[in-house]
Amino acid sequence: WCRRTDELVDGPNSSYITPKALDRWEKRLEDLFEGRPYDMYDAALSDTASKFPIDIQPFRDMIEGMRLDLWKSRYRTFDELYLYCYYVAGTVGLMTVPVMGIAPDSKASAESVYNAALALGIANQLTNILRDVGEDSRRGRIYLPLDELAQA
Numbered sequence: 001w002c003r004r005t006d007e008l009v010d011g012p013n014s015s016y017i018t019p020k021a022l023d024r025w026e027k028r029l030e031d032l033f034e035g036r037p038y039d040m041y042d043a044a045l046s047d048t049a050s051k052f053p054i055d056i057q058p059f060r061d062m063i064e065g066m067r068l069d070l071w072k073s074r075y076r077t078f079d080e081l082y083l084y085c086y087y088v089a090g091t092v093g094l095m096t097v098p099v100m101g102i103a104p105d106s107k108a109s110a111e112s113v114y115n116a117a118l119a120l121g122i123a124n125q126l127t128n129i130l131r132d133v134g135e136d137s138r139r140g141r142i143y144l145p146l147d148e149l150a151q152a
Contacts, residue, residue, distance in 0.1 A: 005063065006066070028042065029063070033046070054098045062091045075143060077145050077147050078147075085129075088125060089125030091121065092121045
């Protein structure tokens with residue numbers, strides 16, 4: 001689901017994606033969480049959501065990150081970039097913890113596990129941003145904070 005969502009704004013048909021298309025994608029998400037999947041991929045997530053205590057909010061937040069990608073191609077500050085990274089990657093960590101679980105004998109609190117998963121997702125996105133600076137620039141996107149670039 002996450003890959004498919006990302007492909008909406010980064011894939012070969014991304015120039016045709018509108019805010020309304022993302023609204024339809026979000027409605028489809030709600031349907032699959034209510035047990036009404038559209039296709040076999042949705043059915044897999046719908047089945048998983050029925051078996052694990054997965055919260056829909058991180059999925060909605062990821063779609064919000066895709067909405068940002070439709071109109072925002074620059075980030076003034078690291079705080080703005082960090083929020084974007086939460087939306088598009090930190091959410092993945094939050095989505096996966098209920099499925100991967102926490103070992104019954106773990107001394108870690110659920111909060112610390114969720115925080116670590118969130119941090120890992122954000123760190124992965126920041127790494128991807130650094131890796132893809134050239135490609136993103138050619139696509140008209142600069143994810144590096146503009147205030148920090150101005151100081152360099």
